[in-house]
Amino acid sequence: xxxxxxxxxxxxxxxxxxxxxxxxxxxxxxxxxxxxxxxxxxxxxxxxxxxxxxxxxxxxxxxxxxxxxxxxxxxxxxxxxxxxxxxxxxxxxxxxxxxxxxxxxxxxxxxxxxxxxxxxxxxxxxxxxxxxxxxxxxxxxxxxxxxxxxxxxxxxxxxxxxxxxxxxxxxxxxxxxx
Amino acid sequence: xxxxxxxxxxxxxxxxxxxxxxxxxxxxxxxxxxxxxxxxxxxxxxxxxxxxxxxxxxxxxxxxxxxxxxxxxxxxxxxxxxxxxxxxxxxxxxxxxxxxxxxxxxxxxxxxxxxxxxxxxxxxxxxxxxxxxxxxxxxxxxxxxxxxxxxxxxxxxxxxxxxxxxxxxxxxxxxxxxxxxxxxxxxxxxxxxxxxxxxxxxxxxxxxxxxxxxxxxxxxxxxxxxxxxxxxxxxxxxxxxxxxxxxxxxxxxxxxxxxxxxxxxxxxxxxxxxxxxxxxxxxxxxxxxxxxxxxxxxxxxxxxxxxxxxxxxxxxxxxxxxxxxxxxxxxxxxxxx
Ligand code: SF4
Ligand code: SF4
Numbered sequence: 453x454x455x456x457x458x459x460x461x462x463x464x465x466x467x468x469x470x471x472x473x474x475x476x477x478x479x480x481x482x483x484x485x486x487x488x489x490x491x492x493x494x495x496x497x498x499x500x501x502x503x504x505x506x507x508x509x510x511x512x513x514x515x516x517x518x519x520x521x522x523x524x525x526x527x528x529x530x531x532x533x534x535x536x537x538x539x540x541x542x543x544x545x546x547x548x549x550x551x552x553x554x555x556x557x558x559x560x561x562x563x564x565x566x567x568x569x570x571x572x573x574x575x576x577x578x579x580x581x582x583x584x585x586x587x588x589x590x591x592x593x594x595x596x597x598x599x600x601x602x603x604x605x606x607x608x609x610x611x612x613x614x615x616x617x618x619x620x621x622x623x624x625x626x627x628x629x630x
Numbered sequence: 631x632x633x634x635x636x637x638x639x640x641x642x643x644x645x646x647x648x649x650x651x652x653x654x655x656x657x658x659x660x661x662x663x664x665x666x667x668x669x670x671x672x673x674x675x676x677x678x679x680x681x682x683x684x685x686x687x688x689x690x691x692x693x694x695x696x697x698x699x700x701x702x703x704x705x706x707x708x709x710x711x712x713x714x715x716x717x718x719x720x721x722x723x724x725x726x727x728x729x730x731x732x733x734x735x736x737x738x739x740x741x742x743x744x745x746x747x748x749x750x751x752x753x754x755x756x757x758x759x760x761x762x763x764x765x766x767x768x769x770x771x772x773x774x775x776x777x778x779x780x781x782x783x784x785x786x787x788x789x790x791x792x793x794x795x796x797x798x799x800x801x802x803x804x805x806x807x808x809x810x811x812x813x814x815x816x817x818x819x820x821x822x823x824x825x826x827x828x829x830x831x832x833x834x835x836x837x838x839x840x841x842x843x844x845x846x847x848x849x850x851x852x853x854x855x856x857x858x859x860x861x862x863x864x865x866x867x868x869x870x871x872x873x874x875x876x877x878x879x880x881x882x883x884x885x886x887x888x889x890x891x892x893x894x895x896x897x898x899x900x901x902x903x904x905x906x907x908x909x910x911x912x913x914x915x916x917x918x919x920x921x922x923x924x925x926x927x928x929x930x931x932x933x934x935x936x937x938x939x940x941x942x943x944x945x946x947x948x949x950x951x952x953x954x955x956x957x958x959x960x961x962x963x964x965x966x967x
Contacts, residue, residue, distance in 0.1 A: 458948075472670050472932035479669035 481607075482598070489596045489609075493563065498544040500562040503580040505534050507556035514548035514557060523548060526576050534577035539565060640901045640908075644736040647912050648727055655920050656875050660689050663927035670931035696871065699863035704769065707860065711768035715761055716861070716868035722758045723876040726751035727883045730808050733893050733911035735901035748808045751884055752796060758877055759785050759838065762847070765869060766857030777856020780938055781847035784837055787945035791953035792834030795827040798953075798960035799888050802827075802967075812892035819891035823963065827956035828889050832925075833949050835885065837941070839878040841926045842933035849935050878923055886918035 484491050510533045515523040522541035525533035535548070535557070549557045562583055567573050599606040636642065661676060665684065668675030676685030703709055729751040731737035731744060739747050759781060766778020802823050803811045811820075821828040837844040848856035848870065855861075858870040886892060893915050898907030936944070 468932045469928075472666075472928060475670040475672075476666050476928070476931070480672055481669075481674060482672045483674045485674075 484596055487590055487593065489594045490564070492595045492597045497563055498546045499560045500565060500584060501537060501542075501546070501549060501580070502558045502560055502583060503535065503577060504556050504558070505577055505581060507554045508532075508534050508552075509554055509556075510534065511553065513551045513553065517547045517551040519543070519545060519547065528577060536574065536576040536580060538574050539567070540570060540573040638902050640736050641738050641740075643908075644732055644738050644912075645728065647732060647736065647909070647916075648738075651913075651916050652724070652727060652876070652879050655879060655916065655923065656872070657686075657689050659878075659920070659923050659927055660875060661686050662924060663930055664688070666928055667931040692871075693867060696867035697864055701863050701865070702860075704771070704860050706770045708768040708770065711764060712865075715765045715768060716865045716873070719758065719761050719765065719873040720868050720876060722754055722761060723873050723880060726754045726880040729754070730883060730887055732915050733896075733898055733908040734809050734812075735898070736908050736912055744809070745807045748796075748811070748884065748887070749806050751880065752793070755838075755877065755880060755884075756785075756789055756793070762857050762869075765861075769857065769860045771860050773854045773859040774857050777847050777853045777859065780853070781857060783938065783942060784844070784847055787942050788834045788837035788949075791830050791945065791949040792838065794953040794957055795830040795834060796884075796888060798824055798827045798956040801957070801960040802963045804964065808887055808892070812887060812894050813897075815891040816894045816897075819894075820889040824956055824959050826952050826959055830949055830953045830956055831885055831889060833945075833952075835878070835881045836926060836929060837945065839874055839881060839926070841878070842929045843936045844941055845935055846938050846941060851935070878926060879919065882919040882922040882926070883915070885922050886915050890918045890922070892918075 505528075510525070512525055512533070512535075514535050515521075515525055520541045520543055522538045522543075523535045524538065526536045527533055537548075546559055549559055560583055565584070594609050597608040599608060661684075665675040676688035679685055679691045680687040703712055728738045729747040731739075731747065737744050737747070762781045763778045763785070766774040766781065799811075799820055800806050802820070803814045805811060805814075815823075835841070840846070840848055846852075848858055853859070855870060858866060861869060893911035896907065896911045896914055898904045898911045901908055
């Protein structure tokens with residue numbers, strides 16, 4: 453109240469009540485009823501990172517570029533080191549993918565990453581070779597698109613979630629024998 | 631076959647209507663508060679318990695959880711007061727609603743006592759928040775002390791304006807008899823007779839029942855639910871979660887009678903002859919009380935929390951001045967009408 457004109461204060465109170473009433477009558481909800489609905493990120497959100505160990509030259513550029521130090525190099529049976537990602541630290545910036553000189557790391561559409569235990573977040577190279585299985589929690593999942601046109605939030609159900617997209621084909625670069 | 635006479639007693643029916651409908655209103659109002667706040671904040675609110683009813687049964691689920699919880703009495707607390715005050719709180723909060731009539735013939739009190747029903751209800755409601763201070767004292771925890779001290783400061787800040795708002799209305803109507811008060815509002819309701827008094831009433835009740843922006847005594851961000859810190863299980867349900875809403879109901883019922891015209895313009899005939907008319911009048915009053923409560927809980931969605939010193943200076947400077955203005959208007963009306 454201090455330093456505020458009485459008229460201003462009264463107008464502010466009336467205004468805020470008006471706004472509240474507007475939203476009470478016509479709510480603009482952002483809520484997505486996960487897992488019944490899954491937001492459609494339309495390619496704008498990066499996902500789980502896969503690894504082709506055949507392509508990896510163990511150069512460690514990915515581990516060094518990672519801003520959160522999420523990548524650790526694991527010694528495998530063949531005596532070489534391959535990267536493994538700790539998803540507890542990874543911020544999905546995909547710098548590692550950009551930096552990898554041999555395209556050994558590749559991006560995927562898998563964004564439903566949830567873990568029961570902290571240890572499950574540690575992905576070792578052998579786990580990173582195959583994409584994680586996203587469990588089906590409910591029989592029918594609907595993909596939802598948010599439209600922010602004209603300052604309004606419009607939820608558009610974009611049909612049922614189809615099968616996950618097939619993994620991208622490996623780019624043709626020489627493969628290093630492992 | 632004749633019905634036994636006690637079955638037709640207006641006292642019994644007033645009691646039943648008030649008790650049952652107040653509980654239904656309570657259930658609805660808590661649900662509505664959560665839903666309204668969620669809508670304004672772009673959320674959904676209670677949903678997963680009974681999604682077909684929009685989460686309406688959430689409160690029952692919460693109540694079951696409260697009752698199932700272990701009763702914990704802190705070692706340092708004053709055990710007797712700790713156990714005795716929450717039930718007393720709810721009783722004192724609900725009692726005022728039984729002291730006022732719901733229609734000219736539906737009332738728990740009979741004539742000479744009913745005359746003073748409104749004043750008795752007000753007196754009880756003003757005692758109520760002294761119990762809150764007692765609760766804070768009994769808990770023996772510094773947050774509860776702070777909350778109780780804040781509540782004590784707030785009591786002094788809202789009681790005088792609230793009391794003068796009601797007193798002004800009594801002056802306007804030249805009576806304290808609730809039935810006569812309602813009969814004087816057949817054409818013009820009290821809120822139009824004296825709008826200043828109505829505004830003071832709204833602000834005062836918002837302060838008294840810790841509605842936003844005056845959720846100061848028990849604001850979780852500051853004092854960990856204030857006087858109710860350390861209360862858990864059924865005790866928390868009786869005070870913080872239930873008692874305050876019941877007090878809000880009682881205040882709203884008084885407000886519906888004094889400021890919103892009570893059962894006017896419905897004027898039912900004598901009780902056993904005109905059962906439907908009397909019930910309609912009672913429901914009309916309770917609907918008005920419900921709408922008042924809806925407004926009070928709506929404030930949660932849009933208001934920030936005020937600081938204690940701001941609230942006190944606001945109350946002593948502006949609300950008191952408004953209350954004096956309301957009294958002046960009523961004095962003029964007393965002399966002219
Ligand atoms: S996506 Fe970014 S944070 Fe995650 S492992 Fe790669 S570089 Fe590190
Ligand atoms: S994944 Fe790529 S960047 Fe990382 S060590 Fe292997 S080749 Fe190097």
